[in-house]
Amino acid sequence: MSELTITLLRFGFLALLWIFIFAVIASQARDLAVGNKARAAVQNARNKRTSARKERPAKQPAANGSGPTTTGGTRHRPRNLMIIEGPLSGSSFQLGSAPVLLGRSNEATVPLEDDYASGRHARLFPQGSRWFLEDLGSTNGTFVQGQKLSRAAAVEPGMQFRVGRTVMELRP
Amino acid sequence: MSNAVTSAPPNAPDEQVTPKPRRITELFLLLIALAIGIGANILVDPDQLTEDPGRIITSGAVLAGGGLLIHVVLWIRARYADPYLLPIAVTLNGLGLAMIHRIDLSTGQTASDTQVVWTGLAMVVACVVLWLLKDHRLLRKITYISLLLSALLLLLPMVPGLGVEINGARLWISVAGRTFQPGEIAKITLAIFFAGYLSTNRDLIMLAGRKIGPVRLPRFKDIAPMFAAWLIAIGVLVLQRDLGTAILFFGLFLVMIYLATGRMGWIVLGVTLMLVGGFVASRIFSHVSLRLDSWLNAFEPEVYNRSPGGSGQIVQGLFGLASGGLFGQGLGQGRPDLVSYANSDMIITAFGEELGLIGLGAILCMFLLFATRGLRAALGTRDHFGKLLAAGLSALMIIQLLVVIGGVTRLLPLTGLTTPFMSAGGSSLLSNWIITAVLLAISHTARRPVLTGPATDEDYAELQAHVKATRDDQEREGELDDSEPTTELSSSVAGTGGPHDDAGTATEVISRIRGRSGSKSSDQSGSTPEGGTQ
Numbered sequence: 001m002s003e004l005t006i007t008l009l010r011f012g013f014l015a016l017l018w019i020f021i022f023a024v025i026a027s028q029a030r031d032l033a034v035g036n037k038a039r040a041a042v043q044n045a046r047n048k049r050t051s052a053r054k055e056r057p058a059k060q061p062a063a064n065g066s067g068p069t070t071t072g073g074t075r076h077r078p079r080n081l082m083i084i085e086g087p088l089s090g091s092s093f094q095l096g097s098a099p100v101l102l103g104r105s106n107e108a109t110v111p112l113e114d115d116y117a118s119g120r121h122a123r124l125f126p127q128g129s130r131w132f133l134e135d136l137g138s139t140n141g142t143f144v145q146g147q148k149l150s151r152a153a154a155v156e157p158g159m160q161f162r163v164g165r166t167v168m169e170l171r172p
Numbered sequence: 173m174s175n176a177v178t179s180a181p182p183n184a185p186d187e188q189v190t191p192k193p194r195r196i197t198e199l200f201l202l203l204i205a206l207a208i209g210i211g212a213n214i215l216v217d218p219d220q221l222t223e224d225p226g227r228i229i230t231s232g233a234v235l236a237g238g239g240l241l242i243h244v245v246l247w248i249r250a251r252y253a254d255p256y257l258l259p260i261a262v263t264l265n266g267l268g269l270a271m272i273h274r275i276d277l278s279t280g281q282t283a284s285d286t287q288v289v290w291t292g293l294a295m296v297v298a299c300v301v302l303w304l305l306k307d308h309r310l311l312r313k314i315t316y317i318s319l320l321l322s323a324l325l326l327l328l329p330m331v332p333g334l335g336v337e338i339n340g341a342r343l344w345i346s347v348a349g350r351t352f353q354p355g356e357i358a359k360i361t362l363a364i365f366f367a368g369y370l371s372t373n374r375d376l377i378m379l380a381g382r383k384i385g386p387v388r389l390p391r392f393k394d395i396a397p398m399f400a401a402w403l404i405a406i407g408v409l410v411l412q413r414d415l416g417t418a419i420l421f422f423g424l425f426l427v428m429i430y431l432a433t434g435r436m437g438w439i440v441l442g443v444t445l446m447l448v449g450g451f452v453a454s455r456i457f458s459h460v461s462l463r464l465d466s467w468l469n470a471f472e473p474e475v476y477n478r479s480p481g482g483s484g485q486i487v488q489g490l491f492g493l494a495s496g497g498l499f500g501q502g503l504g505q506g507r508p509d510l511v512s513y514a515n516s517d518m519i520i521t522a523f524g525e526e527l528g529l530i531g532l533g534a535i536l537c538m539f540l541l542f543a544t545r546g547l548r549a550a551l552g553t554r555d556h557f558g559k560l561l562a563a564g565l566s567a568l569m570i571i572q573l574l575v576v577i578g579g580v581t582r583l584l585p586l587t588g589l590t591t592p593f594m595s596a597g598g599s600s601l602l603s604n605w606i607i608t609a610v611l612l613a614i615s616h617t618a619r620r621p622v623l624t625g626p627a628t629d630e631d632y633a634e635l636q637a638h639v640k641a642t643r644d645d646q647e648r649e650g651e652l653d654d655s656e657p658t659t660e661l662s663s664s665v666a667g668t669g670g671p672h673d674d675a676g677t678a679t680e681v682i683s684r685i686r687g688r689s690g691s692k693s694s695d696q697s698g699s700t701p702e703g704g705t706q
Contacts, residue, residue: 010502013208013215014527017534020204020263024256024541027197088554094621106309106555113556115375 076129078157078170086166087113095170099125102163103136116140117164122149130154131170133161140164195247198255202239205259209235209266215503216274231273231288235266238295242609245299249306250616254549257615260542261593261608265291265601267535268594270503271515271522278509283596290598294605301609308613312557315368318361319401325354325361326408341414341588353599355417356590359568360606362401363424367560369397370432374556378433398429413459416575416587422446423571428564467585485512489521489580500528515596517588520580536577539592543570546611552618562614565607 081093081100093100093110100109105119112121118138124131134152135142142149143162155161157170210232214221220228239262246253269291273284305311311318329335329342336344336351344351370377377390405421426442453460466483469475470490475483488511495501508514508522515522524532546566550559569592576591578584590600 006502006505009215009218010505011499013211013503014499014530014534016204016208016211017527017531020201020208020259021534021537021541023201023204024260027201028256028541091554106312111555 076172077126078131078172080171081110081124082169082171084160084167084169086164088166092171095124095126095131097126099123102168103138104164112163112166114164114166117166121163124155130156138163193251194255195243195251198243198246198258201256201259202243202262205263205266206232206236206239208263209269212267212270212503213273216270217277217504227273227284231269231284231291234288234292234295235262235269238262238292242295242299242302245302246612249302250612252616252618252620253612254545254615254619256541256545257608257612260538260545261605264535264538264542264593267523268519268591268596271508271519271526271594272596274504274526275509275515275522277504278507279514281515283515286598287596287601290601293598294602297602298605298609301606302613305610305613308553308558308561308610308617309555311364311561311610312368312371315365315372316397318368319365319397322358322361322365322401323404323408325358326404326412328354329412330408339588342412343414343417350598353597355414356597356599356603357606358405359417359420359424360565360603360610362405362421363428363561363564363568365401366398366425366428367557367564369401370428371556371560374432378435398425401425410453413457414588415453415460415463415585416579416589419446419575419587420568420572420589423575424564424568427567427571428560431560431563431567463585463587467582470582485518486580486582486586488512489518490582492521492525493581496525496528496532498529500524500526500531502526513588516590517576517586517595518580519591519595520577523594535594536573539569539573542566545615549611549615549618553614554618558614558617562611562618565611569604569607 077095079095081095083089083091083093098109101120101123102108102110102112102117103119103121104112104114104117108120118136118140120136121138122133122135122142124133126132131154132152133142133144133149133155135149144153144155145159145161149161155170157172160167160169162168210228213228213231239258242258246258269284269287272287276282276284328345331345334345334347335342336346338344338351343353343355345354346352373394376394380391380394382389382391402422402425405425406418410418422442426439429438430436450460454464455461462478462480466475466478466486470483470486472483476487477484492506492508492511495506500506503526506522506525508518508525511518511521520532520535523535527534543566546562546569550562550566553559553562572589572592575584575587576589579586579589590597592604593601
């Protein structure tokens with residue numbers, strides 16, 4: 001083989017190594033956007049929380065007014081579970097139409113890394129346009145806006161509820 | 173890249189970016205990886221292509237077949253797994269095969285044949301692990317079993333008749349004429365134990381215990397199993413005289429406990445202990461002091477020529493790196509065979525000589541990318557055990573690389589460790605492919621969509637069973653309260669506050685910690701829900 005081919009192959013191989021690395025990095029750029037998205041979600045949540053504080057007085061009467069009539073529709077049901085305080089603070093979970101098990105257990109749909117939560121602590125289940133929260137006989141109890149839950153209760157978006165040390169809230 | 177994210181309307185969660193499987197990306201990168209791996213195998217000896225292509229075909233087929241097999245398994249079993257781990261691992265493995273073969277050509281060894289067999293075997297094992305390990309949290313259930321397993325694996329070479337002593341270190345076992353290094357597998361089981369134990373007992377280690385000044389010391393019984401694990405690892409390794417693996421295990425221990433608690437104090441304490449231990453060891457063990465001497469005075473003629481523990485290996489490696497320069501001599505053009513153990517401990521200098529700084533930089537970049545993907549999986553996964561395990565395994569690889577490359581470049585004393593994926597040595601290759609498989613499994617759980625899985629049905633069934641049990645309990649207690657029929661499930665669990673009322677969090681914490689440490693012996697699996705629910 002000629003000297004030239006060997007030299008070309010030698011540098012070509014080095015180039016190929018770096019092409020591989022740049023291919024990995026370039027396609028990671030899109031993947032790293034997932035992290036970006038999480039940050040954006042938190043940012044959005046923060047923005048929304050601050051704006052919700054301003055909007056809530058205006059919104060709530062409207063919600064109360066239409067409250068009893070909107071039991072059937074599922075379109076207005078909140079679709080996000082946002083963790084505000086606690087070990088998983090800042091993360092959010094998308095809710096579907098299936099009930100959600102909150103707890104420390106491995107089987108929980110939302111596994112809380114919270115040592116003050118029971119294995120199967122509480123359950124969120126959808127009904128009509130609302131989510132209901134119920135305690136599953138947990139050791140430390142479930143609290144909705146500071147009040148201990150004794151039976152299933154509806155949770156509106158913006159109402160904060162606490163499981164162990166984790167404070168959560170539903171978002172539309 | 174962020175256009176898609178920022179342009180999404182903030183009030184439309186459905187339109188948020190849902191994770192894509194990205195298997196096509198993986199396939200594309202895998203093809204480049206195979207081109208690199210097979211290309212390197214051809215380049216080390218281009219004449220072979222015309223004279224005797226059998227070896228190139230075999231190694232290429234094993235690499236391509238194994239890589240594509242894992243790719244297919246990922247497609248079936250873990251669609252959302254990280255798309256970069258596999259191509260990077262295949263590239264590194266292919267480069268390693270090429271270099272081992274290249275050194276064989278100069279020295280007349282047959283290490284590359286063995287390595288090809290091990291590559292195939294390791295890739296198949298990785299497939300099996302991926303197939304069986306649908307959910308990495310299964311590994312949490314074997315926390316204490318894996319501690320036992322680590323101890324057994326580390327003690328195995330000490331068994332007379334089974335263990336083999338090579339170069340003064342008793343690390344290998346010999347089965348049917350083949351040597352195997354059980355310590356390589358032990359590092360995985362040890363990482364599983366650390367992750368399982370720390371994810372269960374993190375709060376106890378952090379919160380319980382006496383406070384001395386600004387430092388809160390954990391209670392001994394909370395940390396005892398960790399120290400047992402550490403003592404087993406270090407003790408056995410001091411007995412077996414392998415410093416590198418001891419440093420690796422100690423580093424793993426430090427990284428895991430730091431990751432779990434987030435306290436810098438552990439690192440400070442650990443590094444201090446390591447330095448003290450190193451100093452003491454250099455005074456007690458002659459081979460350690462020889463190592464230190466050949467590190468510090470590598471270029472002294474009498475140190476260079478010393479028969480046991482001379483610095484010839486390090487210095488030859490440095491000369492190799494120097495002759496490589498920026499662009500290297502070209503694959504197959506250098507003389508890496510002049511360095512002893514060129515295909516295992518010193519393979520990095522062989523690459524430095526033939527690919528130069530640019531090629532070696534590329535290899536290091538690949539390791540860096542591999543570790544960052546592992547950490548990315550750790551960030552993305554939602555359970556504590558998975559986070560600790562993924563980060564621990566990535567850290568393991570990085571520490572190993574630091575010890576090896578630091579050793580051959582005279583940054584640290586040279587200790588015999590393998591370069592992950594590259595060095596000749598079946599056990600190392602096997603363990604690194606298992607690590608890759610576990611990381612892939614964790615990254616799958618990290619990236620797959622959250623609440624759309626079929627798990628909800630199981631949850632529902634389990635919930636029904638649980639509610640039934642609660643109802644039975646209540647009937648027994650005679651305080652059935654059926655006043656709230658909101659849904660068919662919610663009725664019976666009403667009013668089960670449990671014996672602990674909301675009597676203030678401080679007492680709750682204390683009673684909880686008491687209850688936990690009391691029941692710890694029975695709470696072995698770590699996944700059982702806390703006692704005292706009813």
